Amino acid sequence: MTELTPFEIDAALRLLAATVCGLAVGFNRDLKQKPTGMRTLGLVSLGACLVSLAGLQADPMRSDPDAMSRVVQGVLQGVMTGIGFIGAGVILKQPGDGTVRGLTTAATVWITAGLGVACALASWTIIALGVVLALLVLILPRKVAKAIGANFDDTD
Known part of the structure; x- marks a missing residue:
């Protein structure tokens, strides 16, 4: 069996961290019996991290700061815009009274994608603060x- 390289271990830890972030936010949603829970949000965060890592790890890009900057911008825009469409799928306007449901659920999908991207970038302080603040926003009000x-x- 081949031993993992330091790069592979680092990537695995980033993917694991992203999954745990999504699971943590999803656990809160499962407790409230909302449509997106641990599995969905764990996968959203993992997927965002995976896509981000794949884009960031292209060898030609890493040696050119301008190219890397464009890749990071593209990853951020692509992942966060794309995940917005998934979140939009859970927003419903009630035909009778015009109320809107699902905005918090959509926001949790979006924030867990952001946490996944942050894990890919290894922004550990931002990730910790993001998870804590997201959970506070979901619990405290x-x-x-x-x-x-x-x-x-x-x-919602």
Whole structure:
């Protein structure tokens, strides 16, 4: 069996980190019985990281800073735009009263893709802050509303 190179170990750890980020956000969504949970968001984050790593690891690009800059820009634009279409698929406008449902779910799809890209770029401090802040945004408003006796709309 062939031993893994340091590059392969690093890539594997980045992919694992991306998957864990998606699973963490997805766990929150599963607890609330939302349509996208651990499996979906784990795969979204893993996929974003995988695509980003593949683009960043092309040998000719790594030696040319201008080319690498264009690749990073293209990866960021492509992944985040593409994932926006997946998120758009969970947004529904109710025909009767015109309310919109699924925006938070769509946003969790988008943020987990962003976390996956950040894992590919090994931006560890940003990733940690991103996961914590995403979970705070998903958890805190409901708790604050409950503490002050306000009615919290949980339609998404």
